[in-house]
Amino acid sequence: MITMRRLLLLLCLSFIQVSANAGGDVAQLHLHLSGAQSLSAKFVQQVKDASGELLQESKGTIALKRPNNIHWESLEPFRYLLVSNGKTVWRYDADLDQLNTDPFDSELSQTPAMIIGASIDQLAADYDVSVIKGGNTREFILIPKQQGAFTEMRLMFNMGKLIGMRLTDTLEQTTQINFIEPKYNVKFDSTLFEFNEEKARKS
Numbered sequence: 093m094i095t096m097r098r099l100l101l102l103l104c105l106s107f108i109q110v111s112a113n114a115g116g117d118v119a120q121l122h123l124h125l126s127g128a129q130s131l132s133a134k135f136v137q138q139v140k141d142a143s144g145e146l147l148q149e150s151k152g153t154i155a156l157k158r159p160n161n162i163h164w165e166s167l168e169p170f171r172y173l174l175v176s177n178g179k180t181v182w183r184y185d186a187d188l189d190q191l192n193t194d195p196f197d198s199e200l201s202q203t204p205a206m207i208i209g210a211s212i213d214q215l216a217a218d219y220d221v222s223v224i225k226g227g228n229t230r231e232f233i234l235i236p237k238q239q240g241a242f243t244e245m246r247l248m249f250n251m252g253k254l255i256g257m258r259l260t261d262t263l264e265q266t267t268q269i270n271f272i273e274p275k276y277n278v279k280f281d282s283t284l285f286e287f288n289e290e291k292a293r294k295s
Contacts, residue, residue, distance in 0.1 A: 117221045117222055117223045117232070118216050118221050120223060120230070120232075121221060121223070121232045121247070124230065124232075124247075124249050124252055124254070125254070126158075127252055127253075127276075128253065128254060128276045128277060129157065129158050129276075129277050130155075130156060130157040130158065130276065130277055130278045130279075130280060131154070131155070131156040131157075131254065131271070131274060131275070131276055131278070132153075132154070132155050132156075132274070132275045132278045132280075133153070133154055133271040133272060133273060133274035133275065134151070134152070134153050134154075134271070134272040134273055135151065135152055135153070135154050135269055135270065135271055135272065136149065136150075136151050136269070136270050136272060137149065137150045137151070137152075137166075137267060137268070137269045138267070138268045139265060139266070139267050140265065140266050140268070141263075141264075141265055142263070142264035142265065147265070149169075150166050150168060150169060150170075151166070151167055151168045152164070152165045152166040152167045152168070153165050153167070154271070155278075155280060155284055155285075157280055157285065159178060160176060160177075160178035160196065161176060161177055161178055161280075161285040162174065162175065162176045162285070163175050163284050163285055170185075170186075170187050171185075171186035171187060172184070172185055172186065172187075173186065173287075173292055175285060175286070175287045176196055176285065177196075177282075177285040177286055178196055178285075179195070179196050180193060180194070180195060180196060180287075181193070181194045181195070181196050182287035184287065184289075184292050186292070186293075189293070191287075191289065193287075218236060218237050218238065219234040219235060219236055219237065220234075220235045220237065221233065221234050221235075228250055228251050229248070229249065229250050230248075230249040230252075231246055231247070231248050231249075232246065232247045232249070233245075233246050234246070234247070239262075241259075241261065242259040242260060242261050242262075243260050243261065243262055244259070244260045245257060245258070245259050245260075246258045246259075253274065253276055254271065254274070255270070255271055255274065256268065256269055256270040256271055257269050
């Protein structure tokens with residue numbers, strides 16, 4: 093079973109891609125994503141097994157800014173912080189007081205929390221994409237061409253705004269992330285996307 097910390101890392105560092113034979117759907121997805129240059133929200137993340145039984149739940153906050161800036165903080169049931177300014181990625185486990193720092197590379201750019209900054213070329217590169225339409229809602233289904241952390245990702249939009257996502261892994265576990273009170277095209281202080289060790293330890 094994938095641990096919550098590892099799953100959170102896979103989610104925060106896995107988010108982008110799609111195929112040319114569904115060019116219209118790729119273009120629609122890119123249009124939806126590019127409509128939000130930034131996102132600020134609370135989130136609730138639930139992991140369920142193949143039978144639908146709840147395995148884990150976490151809550152926290154997320155801030156995203158195109159391209160490749162992220163501040164993802166899990167607050168319950170454990171404290172975990174992931175920050176990227178597009179050049180460096182910091183991962184801080186408060187419970188273990190452990191900090192890992194890595195350069196931001198092409199692999200990290202192709203991950204869930206980073207999809208908001210994806211170009212149409214990136215979206216067309218690695219996934220087959222289709223869309224389910226219903227009134228003001230759109231649900232984009234992304235199937236990766238190569239095996240990875242998940243077998244399917246669904247991105248849910250309402251009135252053109254991203255409100256949630258659902259991932260299915262190779263064990264048929266599903267991870268549902270719902271954004272609560274999302275705010276779009278927010279102006280952030282650039283320091284939000286730089287790791288502050290002293291502030292992280294005090295929070």
